Amino acid sequence: MDCRACGKKGHIERACRNKKSSEKLSKTVKQKDTSQKKKYVYAVEQESTEVSDSSEEEVILKILTVAGGTQGYYVSPLLEGQPVRMEIDTGAAVSIVSESIYKKTLKHLTLKPGHIVLKTYTGESVAVRGITTVTVQLNGQTEKLPLYVVKGNYPSLLGRSWLEKINIDWPSVRTMKHGDTGLPALLEKHGEVFNGELGSMKNITVKLNIKPDSKPKLMKARPVPYVIRPKVEADLDALVNNKVLEPVTVSEWATPIVPVLKKDGGIRICGDFKGTLNPVLLVEQYPLPHIEDLFASLAGGQKFSKIDLCQAYLQMHVDEKSKKSY
Missing domain, CATH: 3.10.10.10 (HIV Type 1 Reverse Transcriptase, subunit A, domain 1)
Known part of the structure; x- marks a missing residue:
């Protein structure tokens, strides 16, 4: 009697050892393919944030802007010796300031055309006025860093390109500060309302x-x-x-x-x-x-x-x- 699986005589397909070994090998190969697919699914491709000024190719970079949203983290670095309050935004590939900040603080710097397209997280295009290099001072660190100037009323963002060069004092950034909100005076004026009676x-x-x-x-x-x-x-x-x-x-x-x-x-x-x-x-x-x-x-x-x-x-x-x- 011939085996249907391997074609040899002396045993049947159900007792074929060659069939079991081939099935095991096939199962192992499938498992490897599956694991490779899973690794590919969860793999994260790193995005390059370096932009060449001389390149004429437009690069689309997402910048995250929050208008009236949750409270963010802010620092006030010195740009050309002038303090500018900027929001730390790890979702922004570059650092930006609005045109009004540029005219008020950095108008002595020459703007070069920036061959880059900026978009918000909702996909809206942000008009770029130009790019310049500023002297940034923060926490005893001094660096010459690129800064994009955009048209419109956008918040000043400290993006990843600056975070790679400047170390942020995160404990002090996350520390809650007590401000004078006027609440104590209000509670004192209407104390009888809040006495618990x-x-x-x-x-x-x-x-x-x-x-x-x-x-x-x-x-x-x-x-x-x-x-x-x-x-x-x-x-x-x-x-x-x-x-x-x-x-x-x-x-x-x-x-x-x-x-x-x-x-x-x-x-x-x-x-x-x-x-x-x-x-x-x-x-x-x-x-x-x-x-x-x-x-x-x-x-x-x-x-x-x-x-x-x-x-x-x-x-x-x-x-x-x-x-x-x-």
Whole structure:
């Protein structure tokens, strides 16, 4: 009997040793090809940032500019003895300044035509006014480095071509500096707002109107679980100290409380008025505006503010007659 795999006699294809060795060899070759492909996929081709002034061939280099984005890292090197604030940008192949900076600080330097095309990270072309060589001083280092002058309102960027020649003191660049923002004066002026105590609305009182001939209703207190009783008592004491509640010995109305656990582990004390006041209360109906109406009223606005009152309902005062009756 002849083997179908190798053609030799004396064994069958399933027991052929030559077939197993060839399959193993083929599998090894495939694995090598796969590993080579993976290495090729993850390989990074280094981009040359050196540009010859005499070359007439245009080279497209990406420069990264951030307008109103995240806060970057800045240094203030001396360009021809004058400080210029520049953003450190490792995404920029070259260093650039705007035409306004050139006219203000470097106008004595002659510009040569730069045979280079600059583009932002969004692909927009940046018009180049020219290239010059400046004396750069930073951290005790002095170098003669190429600088591109661009038209338009672009930030001054310190690119990779300068980073290869000048060492940056990165610890000092990343250090946060305290500046006078005026916030301490504002906090001192309105200190009562930030003292952590409960506020109080002025010139606003809540009046509860009940139906005529309604009889007062007094309900007994409900038992409070022992596990939260200390928290409930502490919260009631805090409400009394903040003058939200006023202790009384006799009242015609009494509503049981409902303690609600908050996410922070505290207690919110609510009143269950559905069996006492709500059935006889004359409720003032007020239509809530639609979201479209709110947006229409905000149209054309330029400045918006948001107010978040801490426990806003507890800051509202109840009318004296409503206090005594209910």
